[in-house]
Amino acid sequence: MLLKKEHQEFREKIRAFALEKVAPHAATLDIEQRFPKEFLPMLAEMGLMGMVVSEDYGGSKVDTVSYSIAVEELSRVCGSTGITIAAHNSLGCFPIYKFGMEEQKKKYLPRGTKGGELLAFGLTEPDAGSDAGATKTTAVKQGDHWILNGTKCFITSASHAFASIATARTSDAPGVKAISSFILEKDWDGYEVGKKENKMGLRGSDTAFLHFTDVKVPLDNQLGGDGEGFKQFMMTLDGGRISIGAMALGLAQGAYDCALKYAGVTNVNGKPLGITSQAIQFKLADMATEIEAARHMVYGASQMKDAGVKFSKESAMAKLYASEVGHRVAYEAIQILGDVGFFTNHYPAERILRDVKLCEIGEGTSEVQRIVIAREVLKSVLPEK
Amino acid sequence: MDFNLTEDDLMIQETAADLAAKRIYPNAEKWDEEGKLPQDILDEMAELGYFGMMLPEKYGGLELSTVTYNCAMEELSAACAGLMITISVHNSLCCEAIYRFGSEELKDKYLPDMAAGKIIGAYCLTEPNAGTDAASIKTSAVKKGDKYVINGTKTFVTNGGLAGVFIVFAVTDPEKGSKGISCFVVPKDTPGIDIGAPEKKMGMKASDTREISFTDVEIDASNLVGEEGTGFKTAVILLNNGRIGVAFQAIGIARSALEEALKYSKERKQFGQPLCNFQAIQFKLAEMAAKIDGARLLGYRAAVMKDEGKNVAMESSMAKLIASQTANWVVNEAVQIHGGYGYMKEYAVERYFRDARVTEIYEGTTEAQKMVISRQLLRD
Numbered sequence: 001m002l003l004k005k006e007h008q009e010f011r012e013k014i015r016a017f018a019l020e021k022v023a024p025h026a027a028t029l030d031i032e033q034r035f036p037k038e039f040l041p042m043l044a045e046m047g048l049m050g051m052v053v054s055e056d057y058g059g060s061k062v063d064t065v066s067y068s069i070a071v072e073e074l075s076r077v078c079g080s081t082g083i084t085i086a087a088h089n090s091l092g093c094f095p096i097y098k099f100g101m102e103e104q105k106k107k108y109l110p111r112g113t114k115g116g117e118l119l120a121f122g123l124t125e126p127d128a129g130s131d132a133g134a135t136k137t138t139a140v141k142q143g144d145h146w147i148l149n150g151t152k153c154f155i156t157s158a159s160h161a162f163a164s165i166a167t168a169r170t171s172d173a174p175g176v177k178a179i180s181s182f183i184l185e186k187d188w189d190g191y192e193v194g195k196k197e198n199k200m201g202l203r204g205s206d207t208a209f210l211h212f213t214d215v216k217v218p219l220d221n222q223l224g225g226d227g228e229g230f231k232q233f234m235m236t237l238d239g240g241r242i243s244i245g246a247m248a249l250g251l252a253q254g255a256y257d258c259a260l261k262y263a264g265v266t267n268v269n270g271k272p273l274g275i276t277s278q279a280i281q282f283k284l285a286d287m288a289t290e291i292e293a294a295r296h297m298v299y300g301a302s303q304m305k306d307a308g309v310k311f312s313k314e315s316a317m318a319k320l321y322a323s324e325v326g327h328r329v330a331y332e333a334i335q336i337l338g339d340v341g342f343f344t345n346h347y348p349a350e351r352i353l354r355d356v357k358l359c360e361i362g363e364g365t366s367e368v369q370r371i372v373i374a375r376e377v378l379k380s381v382l383p384e385k
Numbered sequence: 386m387d388f389n390l391t392e393d394d395l396m397i398q399e400t401a402a403d404l405a406a407k408r409i410y411p412n413a414e415k416w417d418e419e420g421k422l423p424q425d426i427l428d429e430m431a432e433l434g435y436f437g438m439m440l441p442e443k444y445g446g447l448e449l450s451t452v453t454y455n456c457a458m459e460e461l462s463a464a465c466a467g468l469m470i471t472i473s474v475h476n477s478l479c480c481e482a483i484y485r486f487g488s489e490e491l492k493d494k495y496l497p498d499m500a501a502g503k504i505i506g507a508y509c510l511t512e513p514n515a516g517t518d519a520a521s522i523k524t525s526a527v528k529k530g531d532k533y534v535i536n537g538t539k540t541f542v543t544n545g546g547l548a549g550v551f552i553v554f555a556v557t558d559p560e561k562g563s564k565g566i567s568c569f570v571v572p573k574d575t576p577g578i579d580i581g582a583p584e585k586k587m588g589m590k591a592s593d594t595r596e597i598s599f600t601d602v603e604i605d606a607s608n609l610v611g612e613e614g615t616g617f618k619t620a621v622i623l624l625n626n627g628r629i630g631v632a633f634q635a636i637g638i639a640r641s642a643l644e645e646a647l648k649y650s651k652e653r654k655q656f657g658q659p660l661c662n663f664q665a666i667q668f669k670l671a672e673m674a675a676k677i678d679g680a681r682l683l684g685y686r687a688a689v690m691k692d693e694g695k696n697v698a699m700e701s702s703m704a705k706l707i708a709s710q711t712a713n714w715v716v717n718e719a720v721q722i723h724g725g726y727g728y729m730k731e732y733a734v735e736r737y738f739r740d741a742r743v744t745e746i747y748e749g750t751t752e753a754q755k756m757v758i759s760r761q762l763l764r765d
Contacts, residue, residue, distance in 0.1 A: 031585065124725065127654070128655075129655060129724045129725055130655050130656075130724060131655035131656045131657075134655070134656075153725070154725045154729075197729050198418075198729065198730040198731075199728055199729055199730065199735075200728050200729075200730070200735050200738065200739065201728075267514075268517075268518050268521075269518070269521070277752075279752050279755070280752075327717070331713075331742075334742065334746070335745065335746070335750065335751065335752070338516045338517060338746060338750055339511060339516050339540070339541050339746055339747065340516075340540075340541075341746065342586050342587050342588075342742060342743045342746055342747075343541070343584050343585065343586045343587075343594075344584075344585035344586060344587065345584070345585055350586070350587045353587070353742070354587065354739070357720065357728065357738070358728055360721065361720075361721070361724060361725055361727065361728055362725070365721060365724050366721060367665055367666075367721065370665070
C-alpha cells in the first residue's frame with residue numbers, strides 16, 4: 001500500500017535496525033528460551049520504548065501508523081522482540097500516559113521510555129481470561145494506602161518489569177463497576193514474580209505469574225478513580241489490539257519472505273519451485289493478497305486512532321484478521337518448504353507458526369474479537385438494552 | 386458395508402488404549418520436553434509385540450491386519466504421536482520392506498530380531514534435494530563383485546539414532562531414472578555410516594530424526610531388497626501403507642484434542658457459565674467431531690481395501706489428505722477453546738498443535754497427495 005514518505009523512511013530505519021541488531025539473535029532466543037535484556041538499551045535508544053509517550057516523559061511519540069510499522073518490522077524478524085515492545089508500549093506505557101496524574105507520569109514513564117526498563121500490565125487472572133470482568137484481585141483501603149491481594153497470570157515481561165499496572169476490585173459492587181487500577185513496583189513487599197511459563201512460541205519473551213500478597217500500595221499509586229479500571233483497560237486493549245495485529249502482520253511477512261525466497265531458489269528438475277508448481281504460485285498469491293489486506297486493516301485502524309474517532313470495532317477486526325492471516329501464511333510457508341519446514345534450525349517458518357499462534361489468543365482471543373465486532377455491528381438493528 | 390470392528394480389532398485396540406493410558410500418556414509431556422523416548426518404554430513395547438505387528442507369527446510377529454494395526458496406532462498416537470511414529474516407521478515401512486519385497490535369506494536374517502524389537506528400522510528415502518520428488522535421489526549404490534558400495538546423504542530420517550538397520554534407497558543405474566533406483570538393507574555397524582545429531586523440530590519431539598551419511602559403505606549384494614531397479618516401486622507401495630498410518634496418527638491426535646477441548650469446555654467458566662454453554666464453542670466441538678469421524682471412515686476404507694489386496698494408492702492418499710488437514714484444523718480449534726492455557730506446555734493441546742503440523746508434510750505432503758489423487762482421477 002502507498003505510504004507517506006515519512007512512514008516509508010521510518011520503516012526503512014526500523015527495518016535496517018531489526019535486520020542488523022535483532023534478526024541475528026532471533027533463533028537463539030527461541031531455542032534458549034531467553035529474554036534478551038541486553039536488547040533494551042538499544043531499543044530505548046532507537047526510541048522504540050516510548051512510542052506512545054511524549055518527549056516530556058522521555059518518549060519519542062510517533063503516530064499510530066508509525067508505531068504499527070515499528071512493531072511489524074520488529075516482529076518480521078523476531079516475534080519475541082515484537083511482543084515485548086508491543087506490550088511495553090501499548091499496555092505498560094499507554095495507561096500511565098493516558099490515565100495517570102502528572103506525578104505518576106514523571107515517576108514511571110521516563111524509566112520505561114528512555115531508561116530502557118520494562119513496564120507490564122496485569123489484567124488476566126487464572127479464572128478471568130476472556131471474562132476480564134471476573135477479576136478477583138482485591139484492593140482494600142487502609143489509612144494512607146491500599147492493600148492488594150491476588151494473582152495475575154500470563155503477564156508479558158513479568159519477571160523483568162520494574163513496575164506493573166494491575167486491576168483489582170475496590171468495592172463489593174458486582175461485575176466491572178468495582179474494578180480499579182494501580183501501579184505497583186516490583187521491589188515492594190508481597191510483590192512476587194511467579195513461575196515462568198513454558199510456551200509454544202514467543203519463547204524469547206518473558207511470561208510469568210504475578211502474586212500479590214498484602215502489597216501496600218500508596219494512595220497516590222491508584223491510576224484514575226475508583227471503578228474506572230474497566231473503562232481504562234477496554235481503551236488500553238483497543239490500542240493493544242492494533243499492535244497485536246501489527247505483530248501478526250510482521251510475522252506473516254517474515255514467513256512469506258522465507259517461502260518466497262525458497263520458491264525462487266529451490267530447484268526441482270533444474271527449475272525453481274516457483275516456476276514448476278502452480279500450486280505453490282497460487283499459495284504465494286493468496287499469502288501476498290491476505291498480507292496486503294491485513295496491512296490495510298492494521299494501518300486503517302491506526303489512522304482512525306490518530307484521527308481521534310472511535311476505533312474499537314476496527315481494531316478488533318484488524319487483530320482478528322491479521323492474526324488469522326498470520327497463522328495461515330506461516331502454515332502455508334511451512335507447507336511450501338516441505339519436510340525442512342518442520343525443523344527448527346533450517347528456516348524461521350517453524351518458529352513463526354509457533355509465535356503467531358499467540359496473536360489469535362493474546363489481548364482477547366479471536367472469539368472475543370468476534371464478540372466485540374458482533375456487538376458493534378448489531379447495535380444498528382437491535383433495540384437498546 | 387460393515388462398519389463394525391471385529392473382536393480381534395477391538396481386543397487389540399483395547400490393549401493399546403490401556404497401555405497408552407497407563408504408560409504413555411502420563412509421560413508424553415516429559416518425552417516431548419526431553420526430545421527422546423526412554424529405553425524402558427521401547428523395551429516394554431517390544432515385549433508386548435509392538436515391533437512386529439503385521440509380521441507373520443513365524444518371525445515372532447502378531448500378524449495383525451492393516452485395520453487392526455491401525456486401530457492400535459490411533460490409540461498410541463492419541464497418547465503420544467512421537468512414540469507412535471517411532472513404532473509406525475519400524476512396522477509399516479521397514480519390516481514391511483523386507484517382508485514384502487526381501488529374499489527369504491533377508492527375512493530370516495532380520496525379521497525375527499526386528500519383530501522382537503532388538504533391531505529397530507529407519508527408512509532412508511528423502512535427501513536434501515529430493516523430497517516430494519523422490520525419484521530424483523542422488524545416493525548411489527555401485528556394484529563391485531558381490532558387494533554394493535553406497536555413497537550419499539539422507540535427511541530427516543525418523544529413528545535415525547535408534548536404528549539397527551537402515552532401509553536405504555539408492556541409484557544403481559543413473560540412466561534409468563526412477564527405474565534405476567534400488568532398495569537395500571544396511572546394518573548400522575557397517576563402516577562409513579555417519580549418524581548426525583538429533584534435529585530440533587516443531588513437534589513429534591519424542592521421536593528421533595537425523596541426517597544419515599553413507600561414505601563408501603560396502604554391503605553384501607544379498608542385502609539388495611528385491612531386484613535391481615525395483616526400489617522406487619517398492620517405496621511407492623510402502624508409502625501407501627505409511628499414508629494410512631499417518632492418517633490414523635492424525636486421527637489419534639485430533640481425537641485427543643477434541644477430548645481435551647470437550648473436558649475443558651465443561652470445566653472452564655467464563656461470564657458465569659461453562660464455555661460449553663456458548664454456541665460458538667458448541668459448533669466448534671460439533672465440527673471437530675464430524676470431521677474426525679469422516680477422516681476415520683476414509684482411513685478404515687483404505688485399510689480394509691488394503692487387507693483385501695486391492696490397490697489403495699488413491700484411497701490411502703485421500704485418507705491421509707483429509708485426516709491430516711482435519712487434525713490441524715481440530716488442534717487449532719482445541720487451542721482456541723483453551724485460550725491462553727492452550728499456548729502453555731502444561732496443557733496437552735499445545736503439544737497436539739505442534740505434533741499435528743507434520744502430518745500434512747511427511748510421507749508425502751498434502752500437495753503430493755493431491756498429485757497422486759488427481760493423476761488417478763484424470764487417468765480414469
